[in-house]
Amino acid sequence: MISELTAHIEKFAPLPEGAGDILQTYLERRSYRRKDLLLRAGHICTANYFIIQGCCRTFQVTEKDTELTNHFAIENWWITDYFSLESGKPSAYNIQAIEDTECMVLYRDRQDELFEKLPQLERYFRIISQRALAAALQRVTYIFGNTGEERYDHFRQLFPGFLQRVPQYMLASYLGFTAEFLSRIRAKRG
Known part of the structure; x- marks a missing residue:
């Protein structure tokens, strides 16, 4: 270690x-x-x-x-x-x-x-x-200074490894919105 x-x-x-x-x-x-x-x-x-x-x-x-x-x-x-x-x-x-x-x-x-x-x-x-x-x-x-979607896109580009490791409600909280809003963003992205 x-x-x-x-x-x-x-x-x-x-x-x-x-x-x-x-x-x-x-x-x-x-x-x-x-x-x-x-x-x-x-x-x-x-x-x-x-x-x-x-x-x-x-x-x-x-x-x-x-x-x-x-x-x-x-x-x-x-x-x-x-x-x-x-x-x-x-x-x-x-x-x-x-x-x-x-x-x-x-x-x-x-x-x-x-x-x-x-x-x-x-x-x-x-x-x-x-x-x-x-x-x-x-x-x-x-x-x-950014919309929720812009914050999500920026985070996704900088830290793609986090998306599979961090529960959705924690990521949404970190990005400053609700888990439901994050679900809608993800649904739009496919």
């Missing part, structure tokens, strides 16, 4: 020899079953999760008990609640495995020590964070 993570890191920041052994001592391998929560709303987020295999989502539950999906993560993606992780305040979000999922977990209380041993990781996480922020801002632009 470390080999997948080190290969991913090296796409953004070269690692010294032996980095995999160092990472191995700071990361924990965790398995989650479909529907398991990695983080429960109201609890403090204590870790970053690197998806080795599987699919997860971040969502919140409204006062009307509607689930609003905010983020998906598949293989070679990280998922966390950065606000809770960095502030130490309770999370407004749940993180849930959509499929059986294997992760490498980096706990916040070990992160700084790891960064001291492998300073290249600070560059790596900066790049990953910048990309996550850019994607979140782009999503907001699409939600408010």
Whole structure:
């Protein structure tokens, strides 16, 4: 599992020899079953999760008990609640495995020590964070600036692998409309 993570890191920041052994001592391998929560709303987020295999989502539950999906993560993606992780305040979000999922977990209380041993990781996480922020801002632009059909088409073009892996109601929630509306869009597309 470390080999997948080190290969991913090296796409953004070269690692010294032996980095995999160092990472191995700071990361924990965790398995989650479909529907398991990695983080429960109201609890403090204590870790970053690197998806080795599987699919997860971040969502919140409204006062009307509607689930609003905010983020998906598949293989070679990280998922966390950065606000809770960095502030130490309770999370407004749940993180849930959509499929059986294997992760490498980096706990916040070990992160700084790891960064001291492998300073290249600070560059790596900066790049990953910048990309996550850019994607979140782009999503907001699409939600408010495009029709539902345009949002669906854009998502389908960028992330075709998600369409078969993510339940329709979660995808509809992420795109900002109802599952019924998504069914109508899909029916038009054939």
